[in-house]
Amino acid sequence: MEFSIKSGSPEKQRTACLVVGVFEPRKVSLAGDMIDRVSNGYLSDILRRGDMEGKAGTTLLLHNVPNTLCDRMLLVGLGKEREFKDNEYRKAVATAVKTLNETGSMDASFYLTELPVKRRELAWKVEQAVIGAMETVYRFAQLKSRQDEARRPLRKIILNVSRRNELAAGEQAMHHGLAIAGGMRIAKDLANLPGNVCTPAYLAEQAEQLAKRHGLKSDVLERADMEKLGMGALLSVARGSIQPPKFIVLHYSGGEKGAKPVVLVGKGVTFDAGGISLKPPADMDEMKYDMSGAASAIGTIHAAAELKLPLNVVAIIPSCENLPDGNANKPGDIVTSLSGQTIEVLNTDAEGRLILCDALTYAERFDPETVVDIATLTGACVIALGNHASGLLANDDTLARALLRAGEHAGDRAWQLPLWDDYQEQLNSNFADIANIGGRAGGTITAACFLSRFTKKYDWAHLDIAGTAYKSGKEKGGTGRPVPLLTHFLIERAAEEKRKHKEI
Numbered sequence: 001m002e003f004s005i006k007s008g009s010p011e012k013q014r015t016a017c018l019v020v021g022v023f024e025p026r027k028v029s030l031a032g033d034m035i036d037r038v039s040n041g042y043l044s045d046i047l048r049r050g051d052m053e054g055k056a057g058t059t060l061l062l063h064n065v066p067n068t069l070c071d072r073m074l075l076v077g078l079g080k081e082r083e084f085k086d087n088e089y090r091k092a093v094a095t096a097v098k099t100l101n102e103t104g105s106m107d108a109s110f111y112l113t114e115l116p117v118k119r120r121e122l123a124w125k126v127e128q129a130v131i132g133a134m135e136t137v138y139r140f141a142q143l144k145s146r147q148d149e150a151r152r153p154l155r156k157i158i159l160n161v162s163r164r165n166e167l168a169a170g171e172q173a174m175h176h177g178l179a180i181a182g183g184m185r186i187a188k189d190l191a192n193l194p195g196n197v198c199t200p201a202y203l204a205e206q207a208e209q210l211a212k213r214h215g216l217k218s219d220v221l222e223r224a225d226m227e228k229l230g231m232g233a234l235l236s237v238a239r240g241s242i243q244p245p246k247f248i249v250l251h252y253s254g255g256e257k258g259a260k261p262v263v264l265v266g267k268g269v270t271f272d273a274g275g276i277s278l279k280p281p282a283d284m285d286e287m288k289y290d291m292s293g294a295a296s297a298i299g300t301i302h303a304a305a306e307l308k309l310p311l312n313v314v315a316i317i318p319s320c321e322n323l324p325d326g327n328a329n330k331p332g333d334i335v336t337s338l339s340g341q342t343i344e345v346l347n348t349d350a351e352g353r354l355i356l357c358d359a360l361t362y363a364e365r366f367d368p369e370t371v372v373d374i375a376t377l378t379g380a381c382v383i384a385l386g387n388h389a390s391g392l393l394a395n396d397d398t399l400a401r402a403l404l405r406a407g408e409h410a411g412d413r414a415w416q417l418p419l420w421d422d423y424q425e426q427l428n429s430n431f432a433d434i435a436n437i438g439g440r441a442g443g444t445i446t447a448a449c450f451l452s453r454f455t456k457k458y459d460w461a462h463l464d465i466a467g468t469a470y471k472s473g474k475e476k477g478g479t480g481r482p483v484p485l486l487t488h489f490l491i492e493r494a495a496e497e498k499r500k501h502k503e504i
């Protein structure tokens with residue numbers, strides 16, 4: 001899909017379809033008003049006759065609107081003007097794109113970007129329109145034997161801004177939106193692939209190909225390399241599978257040489273059956289999504305490279321399968337992590353923290369400015385926050401606030417949970433330095449407490465995306481989250497760097 005930013009009056013747009021909003025009850029937006037005037041009340045006539053009330057989610061397609069240059073005009077219901085906020089705006093975009101895709105308009109000129117959305121500026125509206133449009137046309141059909149594609153799919157969207165002096169801001173926002181949507185697509189595709197295709201080796205291959213396309217540096221450590229380093233925790237999980245583990249490292253160096261990098265660590269369990277602490281069968285297929293953290297790290301570093309952000313970013317992806325096997329971890333086994341700390345594996349299904357802890361220790365060697373790990377880590381997080389917010393825990397409050405703000409802005413929110421020392425004792429072990437589970441109470445927090453034992457040397461935040469990385473049920477599929485949050489976090493970091501440089 002192609003996008004461009006334009007400023008001009010709606011009646012002069014030569015386009016397959018003009019997209020204009022209507023508030024409830026029967027109140028046309030600014031662009032609609034202009035069309036109404038040049039067409040001698042054509043729109044108000046239609047509304048008066050009761051063809052469109054303006055309810056959210058409804059549409060009305062018009063042809064031959066007098067005195068305009070467009071082939072068609074799509075009226076999109078917006079709901080009540082007073083209640084028109086983030087979600088309502090996003091829904092209007094999605095409804096418009098879906099309808100256009102089904103009605104044969106291959107290009108369209110949107111006037112939805114001109115609508116006032118509470119507390120949101122133009123850049124937000126443009127970025128969300130791009131992300132929302134790409135999201136609406138996303139399909140994962142590569143493994144279906146028959147593709148049923150739209151006959152005349154929507155190819156190009158022009159986003160209109162009301163003033164010429166908004167063009168530059170609009171264009172920048174469009175680029176942000178495109179980079180984020182591209183990163184989300186990569187993350188979704190990787191996540192949606194089944195476990196028998198998306199193995200650790202496949203992830204490594206994809207990461208290497210992406211590195212080649214964008215001029216990133218990539219390293220893949222093999223089992224023997226990990227043995228030499230002493231990644232005993234990660235390797236203990238990998239032992240239960242015949243798929244060899246991979247430890248993937250990608251470097252994007254857009255910043256100054258020697259500038260401390262932001263390190264993203266993504267959990268890459270390409271299938272989590274639980275190991276010997278086997279999971280129940282219901283919905284176990286969804287554990288192919290247990291590499292969503294890895295997918296989002298790859299998607300985000302892609303977005304950073306697309307935007308040429310003046311930052312150094314490292315993505316670290318520990319990847320393996322968690323399966324039951326004669327050679328697998330057993331409850332009670334004690335393993336030695338890369339940090340030297342010994343871990344009693346009381347539940348083999350708490351494997352994410354076992355692979356992450358070695359990756360977090362490995363991150364020290366990059367002398368990071370900050371480290372953010374992203375993981376489908378605990379079912380408890382889904383119980384606590386449902387499917388709307390990712391869980392956020394951090395050992396530094398400034399970092400936590402920056403991430404929360406990025407999520408707010410990107411429409412990809414997180415919610416902070418406490419990382420108080422009070423919870424640490426739940427991880428006591430009689431036989432090792434630490435146990436890998438802390439009981440049912442506060443499961444998301446004790447998981448983060450476990451990770452915190454390996455992140456003492458730098459500012460660190462943990463995103464638990466078990467509830468947000470994918471959808472279950474009829475709409476089963478990866479969401480591409482939290483690529484928007486992470487990309488915005490990086491965009492903000494880059495902007496801060498620039499401000500600092502100007503001061504000096």
Ligand code: BES
Pocket residue numbers: 272274290347349350351352376377378379380382437438443466467
């Ligand atoms: N990958 C799962 C977490 C998960 C559960 C993600 C449901 C998405 C949906 C993780 O490896 C796991 O199994 N965690 C256990 C931890 C427990 C044994 C302490 C869990 O949440 O049950």
Ligand code: MN
Pocket residue numbers: 272274322348349350351352
């Ligand atoms: Mn598990």
Ligand code: ZN
Pocket residue numbers: 269272290349351352376377
């Ligand atoms: Zn898992």
